[in-house]
Amino acid sequence: WLREVFLPEMITSTTNHWGILRHPILILDGYESHAQLDFLWEYGQANIELLFLSVHSSYILQPLNLGTFAPLTSYYRKCIMELAQYDEAVPVKKSCFVKCYQQA
Known part of the structure; x- marks a missing residue:
C-alpha cells in the first residue's frame, strides 16, 4: 500500500x-x-x-492519538462508510482511501 x-x-x-x-x-x-x-x-x-x-513509545503518544487523530479517524471512517454504501457490490478502491484521508 x-x-x-x-x-x-x-x-x-x-x-x-x-x-x-x-x-x-x-x-x-x-x-x-x-x-x-x-x-x-x-x-x-x-x-x-x-x-x-x-x-514501545506508543503509550507515551496515546494522548496525541486521542486528541489529534480521533476526530480525523472519525471523519475518515464516515467517508469510507459512505463510499461503501454507495455501491455495495463494488469494493472501495485503495485510491479512494487516500481521497477520503485528504478530505478528513
Missing part, C-alpha cells in the same frame, strides 16, 4: 494549493521492513521525511 498508493499520491502532490513545495512526513513504527535500504532510498528520492518512533 505504501508503494502503490501512498508514494504515488505524495509524488503527484508535491506542492500545496499556494504552489509552495511540501515536504511530507511519514511517521513509522519500528517495523523491520521500513528500515530496508530500498524503502529508505525510494522515500528519500521523493523528498518524504521519515520519522521512526522508538520501540
Whole structure:
C-alpha cells in the first residue's frame, strides 16, 4: 500500500494549493521492513521525511492519538462508510482511501 498508493499520491502532490513545495512526513513504527535500504532510498528520492518512533513509545503518544487523530479517524471512517454504501457490490478502491484521508 505504501508503494502503490501512498508514494504515488505524495509524488503527484508535491506542492500545496499556494504552489509552495511540501515536504511530507511519514511517521513509522519500528517495523523491520521500513528500515530496508530500498524503502529508505525510494522515500528519500521523493523528498518524504521519515520519522521512526522508538520501540514501545506508543503509550507515551496515546494522548496525541486521542486528541489529534480521533476526530480525523472519525471523519475518515464516515467517508469510507459512505463510499461503501454507495455501491455495495463494488469494493472501495485503495485510491479512494487516500481521497477520503485528504478530505478528513
